[in-house]
Amino acid sequence: MRLPRVLAVYVGRVFLVSTLSVLGGLMAIVALFDVIELTRRAAGRPEVPFGALVEITALKLPFMTIEILPFALLLGGLVAFWRLTRTSELIVARAAGLSAWQFLAAPVAGGALLGLVAITVVSPVSAMFYTRAERLDSMLLRGGAGTLGLAAGGLWVKQRDDGLARGGAAILHGERIAAVTPDRLTLERVSVFRLGTDDRFLARIEAERAVLEPGRWRLEDAATVGLEGMGPRERAMVLPTDLTVARLQDGLAPPDTLSFWALPGFMKVLEEAGFSAQRHRLRFNALLALPLLAATMVLVAAGFSMRPARRGGVGLMIGAGVGAGFALFVLTKVVGEFGVSGTLPVALAAWTPAGVGLMLAVAMLLHLEDG
Template sequence: MMTDLVTSQPAMRRLRLSPTLSKYIARQYLSWFCSFFFAIVAIIYLATIVDLLDRLATKDVSLGITLNMAFLKLPYLSQEVMPFTILFAAMATFWRLTRSHELVVARAAGVSVWQFLLPVLASSVVLGALAVCALNPLSSVLLSRYERLEANYVRNQASMLAVSETGLWLRQADESGQSVIHAESIKPGSVALQQVMVFRYAEQDRFVDRIDAREAQLQSGRWLLFDAWLARPGVPSEFHEQLALPTDLTADNIQDSFAPPETISFWNLPGFISLMQAAGFSATPHRLQFHRLLALPMLFAAMVLLAATFSLRPQRRGRVGVVILAGMLTGFLLYFLSNFVFAIGLSGTIPVVLAAWAPAGVSLMLGVAMLLHLEDG
């Protein structure tokens, strides 16, 4: 029995993955990741420039502004393609280690597939955390600047709505000038503003009058104000049970005027969601974006497991390309299915948390199941 214990101790030690091997595998993976990431980012930047040149062809916009707009949008697009970068980098790493028989030697030494996957999984989770905590705040700030430039140069439209702790602010323009509307809140499920103040200005920002109302309901082509007090400079205030204010706003373009979820930092999303809910607006897109970012490290880990199922086994000559293509198609299929689930979540058909976490969770379980099958086989 003592002999069995002595002979089993080296085998037990061989089952542990050495720090040197872990660092080597992680370094190989990060090297491939950086190569793929910067190559894809460069391609995206060039494609964005071409797209903006086509959209701004009829506008009086200089090349410098076009290049600046493409640069401002680049971090957001880079974040969107990171799951594919993780997939390609993991497949390249495992394929290279398998081709050079380094993983074969590691397996012969008693290292399991889960042990030499651990450095890649840990690196991917760290990359996911960095993408959420660092890259996303940067991309949100730059994307908001891009949105403003695009509104000015492409759509010729400025933002007309803002939400703050004091309520919400709307700006509208008509033939006589412009109006600034402030409301403390909005009735859920409708466009009925509560505790409204309206400041009306003529040309050259000349103040005309102020309206204080209990409620303002958006109807076709007008705001209908109830219990309104109309105050003009040098004239006593007038009370109106109902007062009509012309407008070209609709419920849809008011909702569309909110800051897109992608332009709000991960750290600021919870506060913005609370402000929108307090104001009476639906915060479903922003809640979905928040949970989607939280699930990003899990999605990166799932991409590594999927890459391992297609790249770890030695392949016959001529089948390598087929296997790599199958892995890439699987990644793209998961991407489109994720977008489909997110769209369902935005519609309110399924809970936001389920819509945000389901793609990453299902991909992770699928990768684990396939690896368990291959490992047992």
Template sequence: MTRVLNFYILRRHIAGLLMALSAALILVLVSDLVDLSGRIADGVQSAPPVLVMALLHAPSILSETLPFIVLLGSLAAFLRLARTSELVVIRAAGLSVWRILQMPVLGALVLGCLAFAVWNPIAASTLSRYEVLKSRHFDGQESQLSISAEGLWLRQADADGQTVINASRASPYGDELIGVLIFEFDTDGVLDRRISARRAVLTPGAWQVEQARIWQMDSAGAFAMVHGVDRETVIVPTDLTTSRILESFADPQELSFWNLQEFIETLESSGFSSTRHRLYMQTELAQPLMFVAMVLIAAGFSMRHVRFGSVGVRILLCVIAGFGIFFLSDFTKALGSAGTIPVIVAAWVPPIAALLLATSLLLHLEDG
């Protein structure tokens, strides 16, 4: 009997979660379509596939709001059980709150694991494709920076052609490159000049390339060295800034959870800070605990007998508690990204705090 009851509660809980997820998906798609359509009205480089872009963007937005979806879905499921007096009957049969929540909590743990193991790679893939389309149709350009095992790659274009810069390492803010190779292409895409240097420093409007060797293409189409290491500093014009370089990094959300560790190691070996990516990975790992906390908070505000006029207040208090947890999460993430507190603390304090709040609510419900 208990087994049948557990699966019945789990089924009702899953129904509530699916209802909340469907509502969130519709809201996200509508808001994204309105936003993208507004950009079209302002004028774009070319006509974008708006519906496709909205669908590609939706998984990443839903990924950010999954804890809140779990909270609202659980609240809807438990309120429905309370409204039909099923909770009263279950409690009268001698089952405690903890026994009733056994399957929803287990389901939240499984859902949290699936969120970073399965949903995250899907959302990362679709977001990457969305960003490519967005850059192509709205910004008129694609990413200017990439990092691989071969080092850092920068691309910049102007009226005279295109310049590609490769560096083995960089300073944490991207304003100094070490072990530099610069390839300059003309407007036809033909390689015109190559520069090899020990160091390049970013100044307003230009790269100052120090101790440069320069190879220039001659009339026969062959490269010949025209300057050696004693050459004065070479100036390579650029419109890049340190902020634009750092913003061009792959957003953590565009990386699959399973590729994060490798990218973090590549970032660190290139000289850049990996704090943002390490924080994102720890936050993803903390998702199961956060989901459990959301289920318990929803239960704490909804698993009482429905009385006239009290349901709306409890829903409001539950939503306020959820926003409070998300505010705390954003606050600790900001501190973690700035290096003020350790990444582990920034990622794990919000779900632990939410779990403590939920436990206190349920203890009051059970024993108070």
């Protein structure tokens, strides 16, 4: 029997209302805890107004929406399908000759659509607002360190260098960031290693200061150390570059501050500049997998909540569904760390949670339909 359009619209509406209500509740809870944490961190800074802490949390809300969406779909689906089962609407639909797969078509499509909207529409807004939130957090609560930071061994940057050998490379290391403005970066105690096309060492430049300006590095009080020894010190040297302060900041910023559309281009920039793009690649693949994960969560919710009430154990099944959702969350984090470390391919690490959840949901629904 073909699914009536009125029934599909009704089931889809019940599911979406339940999911959006749960999503709103979860976001309110997470925002409350975030404000409490920010208030704790600002306890020793009386100059930081409470309104600024609320603003930081508000700017994080689009990012929280993407992170919470799969669990909102799971919990919202559990509530919606439990309600439809408790009121015997699902039983009537089955008696009319409809299978669970037909009944779930609208909710699954709605869940996948929410995931698609999250990555294509919410993600750019999330990246813009989250970047602003991180800057406010840095300026007010972290002493103005900014999004450009140093690793334990200083800042390392790799770029093209056609000065001594066509197609060569230059590796620049600065021990300390002295100043950062939107169009200028100043490093102190800088070493530049110039390499040939076969990674053969050609020369080293030692400078007291390096300033990144549009189109060039300006090396101050610099001397070149070649195979014949150290040359005379010069007041200024110029090293051409296509890097900018914005690109470096985006490269050192977490992938959460980049939108779905911007991630592919930035991953290329990161790799050309010598940074690791593993976390950004994992984030991009995780966003790609979000519509599938969203649809999977709907199927998981259905598998754990469509048990007829007369059989008993409905509460236990719904509790098991919530537990399955948290288990999937833990799996996502654990497998993601394997992907970042390079133990697993990034694509496999990003798509595994959705794949595992999908197999679990399909198995449960097949048992529910035919078992």
